[in-house]
Amino acid sequence: MSLMQTLQLPNFADFEANNIPTQLTALIANSKQQIEQLVSEPSLSYADLVLPLEQIDDAIGQVFGPLAHLHSVANTDSVRQAYDLCLPKLTEYSTWLSQNQDLYKALERIQQSDEFNHLTPVQQQDINLQMRDFRLAGVALGAEDKQQYAELKQQLAQLSTQFSNNVMDATDSWSKHFDDSKHLLGLPESSLAQAKQLAASKGLTGYLLNLDFACYHAVVTFADDRELRQTVYTAFNTRASDQGPHDQQYDNTEIMAQLVSLRQQLAQLVGYDNYAEYSVASKMADSGKEAHDFLQDLAQQCKPLGQEEMAQLQAFANQQGGPQPLQAWDIAYYSEKLRQARFDLSQEELKPYFALPQVQAGLFAIVERLFGIQVEQVDGVPVWHKDVGFYRISQQGKPIGYFYLDVFARQQKRGGAWMNDCRTRQKLANQQTQLPVAYLVCNFAPASDDQPALLTHNDVVTLFHEFGHGLHHMLTHIDVAGVAGINGVAWDAVELPSQLLENWAWQKESLLMFAKHYQTGEPLPAAMLQKMLAAKHFQSAMFMLRQLEFGLFDLRLHSQDAAQSVDVQAVLDQVRAEVAVITPPDWNRFQHGFSHIFAGGYAAGYYSYMWADVLAADVFERFMADGIFNPQTGQQYWHKLLGRGGSADAMTLFMDFMGRKPDVAALIRSKGLGEAA
Ligand SMILES: [Zn+2]
Structure with missing residues (x-):
């Protein structure tokens, strides 16, 4: 049997997108029937209820998942058509499922039974989170409100897809x-x-x-x-x-206004003041206000430093005979010149030391050393493009997870970088453990005819970031699907493993494992390395302020009253007036391509990057103290935090590993802005 068959991987080499809608329709009908059958039983044990539900969910993921993935990485007409046909069916089904009163009652009976006390804490957490999600999906609503909720979900799903397609089409055209x-x-x-x-x-x-x-x-x-x-x-x-x-x-203008307004209606329907409160109900932050104040405090600390950085940039541009004031399209240009003048180092000079094959091998060597695992490429698994590779992670010769790696930008592929799950780790009915499989996607400039793909250091950091997400998914020890890997992890903690791993792209000891000139094999010269590290915090406050601007814009946008129509531009302008040190031109429409919050999962959640960055910076300080390749620290991090996925709440996992609560000052220190704290 081939690996594709053993792992039941999608046959991407011969993928018939137009068969999927029919398959999905049949599967959904069958799943509904199975669930109705299940909940008609008067009393169900955990094993009777949760395991079949996991399998139903997994089966649907196996049919729809590959199509959804192709929709992002190989968006052909047939894929888009099939996806558009599937989306309403799937949305209807998820709403039906998440509002199923009988199912909720069945879970509640388990939660209140004596059996619950005998379940493992992991199983208990799974039940608790499932019940929370039922409540967030309006399981307690009356029939009419449920109908309205379902319609809102349909509209939201369609609008998000349309938003994303518009960005892709405008980009490509x-x-x-x-x-x-x-x-x-x-x-x-x-x-x-x-x-x-x-x-x-x-x-x-x-x-x-x-x-x-x-x-x-x-x-x-x-x-x-x-x-x-x-x-x-x-x-x-x-x-x-x-x-x-x-x-x-x-044009996404109308779509954005509708998305925001429909989200507010949805939040109010299930009993929240606004979408921001609804969003944080399942996150680590206690309230929308806590998240907002967290960003605002940071913005206040960073703004004077950002203004200072901007003044230095303008002064430098003046010396160069550049424009005053600098316009938005001058910032990156003069910043790069200033970086070169100050650190005598251009991003471009570094690229020959970051050829993709070496970087990839280095990344694997780093995680191998850190966690005592092995990463190797596996041939013969069908992929959707010739540049895509398939890899196995094993521990002492035993496979524990797999991933696809698709790193190059091309047409019909969504921009950005992300990790998504293809298979989740879980115990199957036959008692076998299904191993996790991840999709890792980046958009680097491809190799040319006469040289390998040369990455910027920024690209290197991105690759490490996504691999950090991948490890969260693939190194999980949990085999209850609902809380395995990134499942069940509070969204504002989900960026901890990714942002943590970025640090290994910034340490001399780890960098020197792979930064070698692609032609001569010469290691990155000490002087260049020193300059690169010295330049790490260049314009750090300006960068922070950009991120804080996005985060505050997102939270305020989703804290509006549903009754009022939303003026997206006005919200952004207001935030910029408070936070930004670079004022873009009036016609700048950054927000029209802000897929994170309009088409991704970050609505009223963009602050999560900064929030989790506190956790990551804090955890990394422990690695710095213990040694970045300290095997005990690596194992403890894996076993107490990373590997436990969503099986306990994020604060508990953090405290189990660190022995205390997170410290915001660690973030400020990690950005080289210590004097502001
Ligand atoms: Zn991430």
Whole structure:
């Protein structure tokens, strides 16, 4: 039997998207029948109820999961059509399931029975979280309200998909062609090679720029031609909006207003003042106010430092004969020049030391050393694109998890980087343990004909970040699906393992395991390493303020009264007036591409990055004290925190490992802003 069959992996090599809607319809009908049958039993034990439910859930994931994944990474017409057909069915089913009063009652009977006391704490937590989610989904509502809830969920799912499609289509439909490189002065060789390759792939000579993040980033950071920077900045920051060069059919303005308004209605329907309160009800933060105050306090600490950084940047630009005031499309350009002047180091110079194959091998070697595991590539598993690899993680020769790795940007692939689950660890009916499988996705500039993909250090950090999520999913010890890996983990704690692992891309000891010149094999020279580390906190306050701006915008947007119509732009403008040190032009429509909160799971939850960063910074201080490769600390972190997934609440896990509560000052220290604390 092939590995694909053993692990029941999707056959991506021969994937028939248009069969999925029919399969899913049949499966959903069957699942409903099974569940109705189940709950008609007068009394059910944990094993009678929860295990069959897990299997039903897993079966649906096996059918719909691969399609949802392809919708993000290989968004062909047939995939999009099939997905659009499946989405309403699945949304209807999840609502039916999550509001099923009989199912809730059956769980409640277990919770109140003597059996509950004999369940493991993991099983108890699973039941408790399931019941909480039933309440959040309005299980207690009357029939009419339930109907309204279901309709709201349908509309929200459709609008989110439409938002995401608009961003993707607007991104893909813009490009700019140049016959020669005279307007592209300043761009690094690797970016020019990309642009040339892109042109060739469209049958053109010369150079083609597009809105993939790597291309956008290269232009605004390096292009000497100010007009070109403005053109590309404008195209990127007006995607899917009423502004800029884009087709109006992709405009997300109305969709965003509707999303926010429908979310508020949903929250109020199930008894919360607003969506922010509804969102934090399942998070580590006690209230929307606590999350908001947390961000606002940080913003107050960072703002004077950010203003100082901005003043230094302007002064530097003035010396260079640059514009005053600097515009949004000048910031990255002069920042890079200032970084070079101050640290004598360009991001570009580092890239030859971060060729993807070496970085990947280094990442694997680091986690192998840290956790005593092995990571290796496995051939013969069908994938959706030739650049995708499949890997196994084992411990003492025994497999414990697997992952797909898809790192390059391309057309019909959503931007950004993420981890998603393909299989969750759980005990199956035959008593076998299903091993976890993850999808790890990034969007790095691909290799060119004559050189491997060379990553920026920022890309390296991104890869480590996503791998941290992957480890959370794959190294779990829990085999109760509802709380295994990232399942059941409070959303504002979910970025702990990812942000923690980023640190190993910043330590001399770990960096030197892989930072070697791709042509000469020469290790990253000590002087360059020193400069790179010295530059780590360059414009750190400005970066923090950007993140705080996004987080505050998100929380305030979702704290509005449902009765009022939402002025998304006004909320953002207000937050910027308080927090930002860079004021973008009036026509900037950043929010129209802010998929995290409009199409992803971060609505009223973007603050989670910063919140979890406190946890990660704090945990890393312990690694720094014990040694970043201290095997005992690695094992303790794995066994007391990482491996326990959602089987206990995030604060409990944190305190089990650290022996105390989190310390916000650790975040400030980790950003090199210690003097502000
Ligand atoms: Zn993350």
